[in-house]
Amino acid sequence: MADPRAKKRLTTRSTNNESKRFVPVKRPERLVKQLHRLLEAKSTRKIEAILIRLHPADIATILPIMRMAEARQLLKDLFRLRKGAATLRELPGSFVDEVLDGSDPVMIAEFARRLEPDDAADILQELDEEPLREVLQILDIDEVRELNALMAYPEDSVGAIMNPSFVALPMTATVDQAISRIRAEGDRLKRIHDLYTVDELNCLTATVNMHSLLLAAGETPLADLVDKNVLSIQTDAPEDEAADIIQKYDLLALPVVSSDGVLVGIITVDDIIDMMEEAATEEMYNMAALDEDDRIFSSPLRSVALRLPWLSLNLFTAIAAAFTVGLFETTISKVVALAAMMPIVAGMGGNAGTQTLTIVIRALALGELRPVNARQAIVKEVTVGFTNGIVIGLMAGLVCWLWKGEWWLGLLLGVSLILNLCMAAIGAATIPLILRRMKLDPALGSSIFLTTLTDIFGFFTFLGLASWLIPYFGIS
């Protein structure tokens, strides 16, 4: 049943010295400095000795914190050591773009060949039109066809991230036939997850897991081993839907089918993990109105350029809040203590609202909150806001009364807090739903929109009620 060559092929298949023991990187900063010194001294031999002993995933954590010219030089060294493609695969997309800028198309083409097609397509997509054309001219027609097919799928769709390498056989094939096929495809398959059976039109019919293949007799037909309860996803589905399915049903791989059911690829669990980490970052970033390319060690100028548009929008909304206060300047000039209480009303509304906002955005991301139960969620959050408002309003009102010696001022503060915490709950529960309805990310800038709402509503309620009450209680 076994072929001794097969083993050999498997161990030599990896082009990046996977069989050697890697030295884990404990202090990347120190290594960056060391590489910097060696690059200055042009000690290529020593640099190679270091790179050989590092895992591509570790090299990928170092390159982005080096100077760009040095990172480009190291990538060339890695290419020579046949570790460039594996490293490239681990690098963040925005950095790949920069580090490959101006690189030799022959090197990029070679990277594309050594990568799995989905990873190669990801990297080529980062290139500009002209370098991309040069790279595609170097590749074989078959390779170009496969890559073009992947690149044609819309970004963030299942088709764009799927791996088109898999093993599919008819139900009537035997275990021995399946194993020969795995051997033949060996080079193209990173890690076998499951086998798939297809009908005469190449439509997906069932899966066979490796476990049962390993334990079955050679002449057993696959039909005896298949699990027909096969989950699949269409190429045009959004990638996060694939992530949800893999996560929910604990799959190692999910088959991808075209609109007519033809098996065209698989999505594997390791792709999903990277995607989940990115999705979590994106969610938090969107909430705070940040661009996803804005990282802790991006250049300051880049961070400024990415943040200023949102901060300008925020300034506009802050000025609107200031105008609201401006409407009541006469009232404030009569009872200047109002100015001191204003931040309590606005601040508590903002922070209580942020709590609800976070819960709503998380629930949307986890699929717990959907249009059908949105009303229930809003009612719940307003109930919580109202109850918290009563407690917080009572405490704040008492403090205010004791501090300023005016019971009506305390009452005013308390009532305004109750109203603003209710408004905060309504806003926080609806802003993400409105953004989603507008086909935007439900977290996008939600924090800015929410604080605008709680500021303006808080000031308007507090100062408006004060204007109305002052003739009865205050200094006229």
Place this chain on the structure above:
Amino acid sequence: MADPRAKKRLTTRSTNNESKRFVPVKRPERLVKQLHRLLEAKSTRKIEAILIRLHPADIATILPIMRMAEARQLLKDLFRLRKGAATLRELPGSFVDEVLDGSDPVMIAEFARRLEPDDAADILQELDEEPLREVLQILDIDEVRELNALMAYPEDSVGAIMNPSFVALPMTATVDQAISRIRAEGDRLKRIHDLYTVDELNCLTATVNMHSLLLAAGETPLADLVDKNVLSIQTDAPEDEAADIIQKYDLLALPVVSSDGVLVGIITVDDIIDMMEEAATEEMYNMAALDEDDRIFSSPLRSVALRLPWLSLNLFTAIAAAFTVGLFETTISKVVALAAMMPIVAGMGGNAGTQTLTIVIRALALGELRPVNARQAIVKEVTVGFTNGIVIGLMAGLVCWLWKGEWWLGLLLGVSLILNLCMAAIGAATIPLILRRMKLDPALGSSIFLTTLTDIFGFFTFLGLASWLIPYFGIS
């Protein structure tokens, strides 16, 4: 080489009808209502017909949104259908606790038996002391020993989440021997990931992947197939370290060793995925000062109880900000326009700071930011804050000058914005680092601490500078 019984064992191994096609749940609310009606009518037969066709992962999304008494009844039905354990495994821990409260210990013991030991330990850990003792009395001594060993590891440690079922053999064993062992252990192994080789002291020496086992001849010694470049983790390491390794090196399983190198378990990629989703939720929740049990459909009373402590702390800090303003009431009474500008200074500081805070917290979670490069991060963020402050300060100052007709008021607002945006950057970059130094989660309540800082500093700078400038420019 193959044993026909093996295949049979594999397909009947699953006790939850995995071989039938499951109907995916599109509208859980509708299903909840239907089940509610059937439970009222005591139509057990119809309920069973529905439950049989649902995947345990789908049932787990429905139970938490049902009434507790109904959820408990359904769990009993699921137990009878031999789907209870698989469903329990997918439920959130806080809900498992409630739904098992008062359940028959015999049923819980049976669940524990059918689950993988790590999942069983998770569930038993949710029980109170008395029911736990009853359950352990029902289980066999071997089962209890294994579960007790797992439960003895500290929560959130690798030991507590590892799966103690794996296949380990000496390096000298052959492929055929390995396959017989897999057969013998078949029932206890959910999904084979890799095989491990151990020395005579049971210390981990290498891994053999399924792929190479499948393709090798039966008499091949494992020594010819092993990959000695094996990553492992110790039982007492924190679970997120295991997640980082699995994610970084794209592993399907990571072997776990005791402090003396003995192989004691594995952590699999599906455990990590659930953990990552939880970690992302925790991070966002901590930032907004939310308790992790506070979900969109928790009872309002529970949400109130969980949020009030943090909101009370927040009220305390808001009052501190109010006192800051209170110090300058005389100044405000002279130039009441100051009151209108206050929210711009505080609001812009808060939102610009939240951007930095989000970037810093994400970078800490992703391991990009560590104590050694913290200073570099602070310098960068302050540079960004200063630059943004100049642009925003200039725009806001101009608007203020045009609106109020006083150039010195515009200048005052602009300078205060520059200073507050710098302070926001310093605060946002250091608060998470301070929290981490205090052995707290770096995100914990960070948003409240940050807005307190930007409010108090913003008011103090703006009103303080105003008090100093007014004698020169303002109405005295």
